[in-house]
Amino acid sequence: MEERTNNPAARLYRSMYLIRRVEEEIIRLYPTDKIKSPVHLSIGQEAVSAAVCDHLEKTDILFGTYRGHALYLAKGGDVPRMMAELYGKVDGCARGKAGSMHLVDPSVGMMGTSAVVATGISNAVGAALALKMQKSKSIVVCFFGEGSTDEGAWHESMNFASLKKLPILFVCENNFFAIYSHVKDRLAGPGLLARSEAYGIPAEHIEDHVPMELHERAGAAVAAVRRGEGPRFLECMTYRWRDHVGPTEDRVHKYRPDAELDAKIEGDNLKIVGKLLPDALRKSIEATEEKRIADAIAFAEASTFPEDREIYDHVFAN
């Protein structure tokens, strides 16, 4: 990849474009049954991962959920190894044992994702505790859906992070839904800002469709955490275009108005950011990323499946 540019919109566009296109390729490939793994797509939600991760160092630590492609890519995870992982191949980032739901790339601080809702949150807090004990300059960023905040684990984790003033940024991707269940049917009271502040954690609410503002405010939050001011909470409004799981649209289920989805697609953040770039720059970014994606898919296709004996590997660490 070429050098990091000074233009945040260009960086954001590159990251978002990569995510969008990788997932579109997944959609294209899925009917071949080559990806024998449930996939939870982030199409429509790219801006959050891209904006937050743009402020992170390689050594910063990231935890996420099964909806983790965007995060893995935004943090600089290895694209070919991600594709190979989805294919269940031996060159996958976890040698095929993890699949889409458990992407991992410790070399860039991507610590892995969990398919049990909210379980990674306390792990992230624990990592932040370790960083503090180790007097590290790194910080932890922890991504989760708004559904995670229903869980007791979120409460306990927020409280402890605040109690110990840990270097952690909580990023809630509020896409309104947990599968087909609307947040208003699950979350009582004035909302997540009030809840976060009730733990003594400063919180911000950021609307969808303002990617550059999101980028800026995420940067401020990251900086505050890095300065040692303790945890911060961002509630980032966003929207999932596809079905909860799988490659298709889900209009048939009628759990959300078509018009709502249409408006979201219309207001595409990727387009908003793209418009900020000169045509030539945008096209050159696209070309580079297309090449990476094509290479990654070719890599995955060429890779082999693990051998039978691998099934016993790594039950225990040495």
Place this chain on the structure above:
Amino acid sequence: MEERTNNPAARLYRSMYLIRRVEEEIIRLYPTDKIKSPVHLSIGQEAVSAAVCDHLEKTDILFGTYRGHALYLAKGGDVPRMMAELYGKVDGCARGKAGSMHLVDPSVGMMGTSAVVATGISNAVGAALALKMQKSKSIVVCFFGEGSTDEGAWHESMNFASLKKLPILFVCENNFFAIYSHVKDRLAGPGLLARSEAYGIPAEHIEDHVPMELHERAGAAVAAVRRGEGPRFLECMTYRWRDHVGPTEDRVHKYRPDAELDAKIEGDNLKIVGKLLPDALRKSIEATEEKRIADAIAFAEASTFPEDREIYDHVFAN
């Protein structure tokens, strides 16, 4: 027991006196090893149970914790059966199988207590859900220590109670400590009122040593819940005079300043309420309650231990 008087101070005094004296008797008896059960005394905390329960009907439903003597007595639980339970006798409220930590008397709505912190809270919310489904006029009151609010179960329970606008009053007895751990070392942020309100649950903070005010405000909260206005939360400041568990004082452990404890004992709520009563009335109340307690102990002493075969009873309900 004689008729219910119109004088709330008299009712409060009777209830608090009973609790205080029953527990003093437990302290007296404990060295005999007749009570082979961990006891968590409420001495110093009587006012909360007494004040809240004074507003409840027999048909109202109560859940509490292992620190449950006060609650059981304040709700009108059978005193002889409580003492027999502590003795592990067959006439105990659970035939000796429960002990001090799991008192129960469904005939007065005392649903039982749990020794695993915070576990009864969701049960209480479930009972409130049932009352609502059954279109009952009764309400649920759920007691717990401030330590319970650390647990994820509290978060999940508060949220659900608010979401469904259930008829439940949450009463937190904040005695500052979970065993020897101070609340400030466990609870981050501005406190429980903010947390409760973040679930959309109106909350009040009531200081210690104002038993009549506590009584009045508890009454208002109970009334609001009964009117169908949804859940309410009371944070009642209080103080435990004895060790976390067992009959003794715990000054030797030095986890709290002697002066703090002395001031609490000095400001005894029982004395405050007692002073509101004419001497004769106070003495007559005391005499009646002393008789009840003596009878209860005699009852427990006279009762027998369960037979061996009882060990297999009630694993399953019919």
Place this chain on the structure above:
Amino acid sequence: MSSQTEGRTLTYGEAVFEATQAEMRRDPKVFVMGQGVDDARGMFGTTLGLQKEFGAERNFDVPLAEDAMTGIGIGAALMGMRPIQVHQRMDFVLLCMNQIVNMAAKMSYMFSGAHHVPMVIRAIIGRSWGQGAQHSQAFHSYFMHIPGLRVVAPTTPHDAKGCLITAIRDNNPVIMIEHRMLHNVKGVVPTESYEIPYGKARVLSPGKDITIVGISHMALECVRAKHLLEAANIDAEVIDPVSLAPLDAETIAKSVERTGRLLVVDTGWLSCGASSEILSEVFERIGARRPFVAKRLGYLPTPCPTTKILENLYYPSPQSIAEAAYLLTRGADAPVWKAGKVDSNEVAEFRGPF
């Protein structure tokens, strides 16, 4: 088994639905709560339409809060309601072990009968297509370990309906184990109401050479293995325990007394699993007077890998079951025998995502 079997077939999922609907019609205290039980997929079809018929009070979605939701079910049950809770994956019940084990299982006993907890927890075991380590686990042994809980794991649509009816009417907490691979399997299901009793195993197919016990989905695979074994001239008896707690060890032990061989095939890990319990109970019953040989099969002792090629190895298959049965029957020195191929359609036809 019910007397009236008029030949009507339903899928397992439809049978679960039918039992639920009939019981909800019969008893207004029965209600269904759980994540997604009111959504467009209706828990693999098992709850589809309940909200329309019974209203949102008796069929409702809940927040992601497994611990409290279980406690809330218990609390409602204490007040005389009869909640049915559903977990899309059994992996998530790890979040509510405290309420199930410390509360539901103990209330009747701890309070000497002052309370009971008539509650059903339906827990679905996931499998296939990259479910991976966290969406494929089976924890029936955890519940079998606990006094005060009943555990059923019906394999056929017929038993699914009857077991659920029994469970709903029971005054005790019941864990009903369903396997995702079973929901689309068809079988004859009587239209009328019937209860499947606890503690009665079902001999799915009689045989004289070896006793093969298959739990839940594995019972199907064992029947397939039986057919494969015919090629080796081995006549296997296949038993489905149906009810895991209480367990009908008697029926299994009697069979082993005849065959002298026992193969237990579990849809779960072996160590401290249902298979070790079954083996132990059989041994304690007949071991002193009737020598026999035995083996346990189940998930390999690893977390579940995602990639299909390893996932296929992870689960017992008709082939691996048949070959294990062959070895037990003919002895380790017998000529090598390879079982034929047979497709487990419900597995082969399963397509992602879930």
Place this chain on the structure above:
Amino acid sequence: MSSQTEGRTLTYGEAVFEATQAEMRRDPKVFVMGQGVDDARGMFGTTLGLQKEFGAERNFDVPLAEDAMTGIGIGAALMGMRPIQVHQRMDFVLLCMNQIVNMAAKMSYMFSGAHHVPMVIRAIIGRSWGQGAQHSQAFHSYFMHIPGLRVVAPTTPHDAKGCLITAIRDNNPVIMIEHRMLHNVKGVVPTESYEIPYGKARVLSPGKDITIVGISHMALECVRAKHLLEAANIDAEVIDPVSLAPLDAETIAKSVERTGRLLVVDTGWLSCGASSEILSEVFERIGARRPFVAKRLGYLPTPCPTTKILENLYYPSPQSIAEAAYLLTRGADAPVWKAGKVDSNEVAEFRGPF
């Protein structure tokens, strides 16, 4: 066993403390977290003084939040720290099963070695004086069921120290089971550092007539039973598995091969418990060539009653163990034999409240 045993005695609790302190001195990454680990009682003495020596960063109290605190331990372990978590009662680990089973046990595998989780969880089994249904449970079988977890249950102070050292140095999650009745029991403990290896059972006392396996505190009771059995002229071999996962079934099986009799005594329930696993593994190893008789003893299949008179029945005792061993050895038709009386001091002397 360590070579240097200079005759110094410590209590079990002191041995746990010594191992912790020595490892914390050796490795700055080791720290201790848990409710009350810094308080005046210091977790039955096992953590007393650690905060003074190592500071509040390496020995700290936590909120009542078992689930997140376990996840936090895991997260710290992922970053190279070596947390020791302590649960005053194993009953409370039911609140963190999700983190232990879905996360800690799976991370190495799920991520193909990209991560490991060097974490120790100390879980204490409660007993006696009205602990009741919710403060007396033992769930070691739950952890034995899960690939990716190690489970140790040392009985002697010597093994407590060595097992804990092994556990702390292990790169994998280890559950260390301690029994409350053992903390005050004394034994010889070498001053130097030593590791007790996984998967090696300890023959506490050799014998030729029957193999008695006792887990954790029950190993002590089994030794007492052995002495009682001498009156009936029965020479019992007592084996303490020490390590439950991996389990040294080999040593037990070899013993049973000699004695022809196996009695497994667990400090827990039987169904799908450690005792069924031990029985099954022995049977799978030698059953086909060496007939033997076997029985499992453990908690009665009820929740734990509070009243002392029933609680006494609930637990296996030296008498009930000896009588069960007698029956296994002499057969059901043997003349009735009543074991003598012996006091289990650690139980008899235990006084409330906890």
